[in-house]
Amino acid sequence: MSERGGTGRVGRPRSRGAADDGRTPRQEILDAAAALFSESGFAATSTRAIADRVGIRQASLYHHFAGKDEILLELLEASVRPTLDVVDALRSRAPDAAGALHALVVVDVGTLLAGPLGIPALYVAPEVQQPRFEQFRAHRRQLGAVYAELVRDVAPAGHPVDADVLGQVCLHLVEMTASLPSAPQLPEQVAAACLGACGVTGDQLAAAVAGGRAVRDALAAPAAAGRH
Template sequence: MSSGAGRVGRPRTRAGDGSGRSARQEILDAAAALFGESGYAATSTRAIADRVGIRQASLYYHFAGKDEILLELLEASVRPTLDVVDALRSAAPDPAAALHALVVVDVATLLAGPLGIAALYVAPEVQQPRFEEFREHRRQLLAVYCDLARELLPAGHPVSAEVAGHACLHLVEMVATLPPTPGLAEQVALTCLGALGLHGERAAAAARGGDRARSGLAGSLR
């Protein structure tokens, strides 16, 4: 992450938006919006600074450049989930409950940030070496989904654990395209369970176990 987190920016060209967000968070939000509107390559640090209402030089008090901004946005979309994976799996009574808890937490992580960030995962720039840290963390998260799918799929199932794990992760990452309905995270979790053949009472039991696992770790979750 940025080494400039503690820096103090220069005066703004206009007042803040009154939301109580820090200048650093305003920069992240503005950058995410512009990356979604114009694409990463076409967005300049000057455009980001103008959107926030600060001088371009002030932006560099918080971030070394556009790459660092994007890396922080990408990391914020995976690291909060990855940081609690082991605890969730330990707290869950079985793999089905662990999958339910993981999906609910992962959806919450994505919804807590700018909704268009997942769309940037496949951007050509994100495939460059400077974003390898993020790609490795996403691979680690994907591996958890695949491991859980492997534990849940019966022997001889025609779908491989790798395909099932990828499918669950992609279901999570598409939440930005879905209407913001109540209980969305739980619905996505049940969809993932259903994709692995867990329906009815089996899915309901997994949801109960997942909820208990998450409630036991409430202090560690968003």
Template sequence: MSSNRAGRPRARGTQDPDRTPRQEILDAAAALFGESGFAATSTRAIADRVGVRQASLYYYFPGKDEILLELLEASVRPTLDLVGAIRTAAPTAAAALYALAVRDVGTLQAGPLGVATLYMAPEVRTAPAFASFREHRAQLQAIYAELASAAAPAGHPVGPDALGAACLHVVEMVTTLPPRPGLAVEIAHACLGLAGLTGPVAAEAATAGASLLTGLTPATTAV
């Protein structure tokens, strides 16, 4: 079923003509999940926030589990889809780590900024409905661990698992910060710093990572 089919009734007109009803549902749900929690948010409340009838919401999503799963997957899948290209193009693990962090920030900033705050919700952490997201986020963390540990200098005191978790959490922190130019670069440098890379070594990795990103699509790289 196409996600952009027209013809279902709306309680009032779309507030933003550049966004589809499906996108408005996702945005409204993300806001309500953040305000009230997933369990306390009903599909009726989401429909009311968007301005559609509850029956119309079901035309786009079977229920709120599917809404949240789409929000969660959209925060990790675009980055995972580019990991192979980043690895292939990167001259070093440090450059790949930098490029991954910048692109991951872009992925998170492209969606509702409160989504990452839902990662620790009890339902997201345990419910079978969100198993695919948990698996994909774990894959992303493992990639950060691999790249950060490969980039780290000999004798670095932090092991791969902790490095991967630290890098991922630093990147996801972007959803709690006001957007501003250069934020993705700062966060990517923070990931390099966690791996023990500073000064000219970090600058070289950043230059190489930024260069390889110019050849990647889609254009979700934050600046």
């Protein structure tokens, strides 16, 4: 069902190419939608409300997105895809599973903190359970499987919690980061919490931290070189 109303014609975007803070109109729409979805819920948020929040005509919104579903899907995908895109490189460069898990958590927390902070709360929204959002749910399951695989290799024999459950615990801890009080080196603290839940402490934890940092430095080096 279309929300366009009126003649249904797609409007032109506004004349300015970006917001005063450097955001493009498309990013402004995503940010406004994320805020409204968090405040009012997905079902109660209209494309007109999103357009009003941005300060554009409703028709102009449709120049960038077909509707609310497409906006929400892009927001959801942006909360998992950047992490998934580096998982293989991260695991191949890590000295061991503990270092890989530390690097994964720090990268994943960074992915979430780089976007609108309320997105993880939408994961359990009834609308997101519908078939039209299966692409996102599949990617999140894929990320959860990576956590479980690493936890299985990290946790010592006899750990009282099943690896699949422990992997989900780590994933959910990452996803609740935005609701935690701001703290120095928060991503690394969350990573240490995940490793601690797996039974990694003391010298083993210090080694995992060093390994995770080395992995992230290795991943960052090609990107830095490409900017010169």
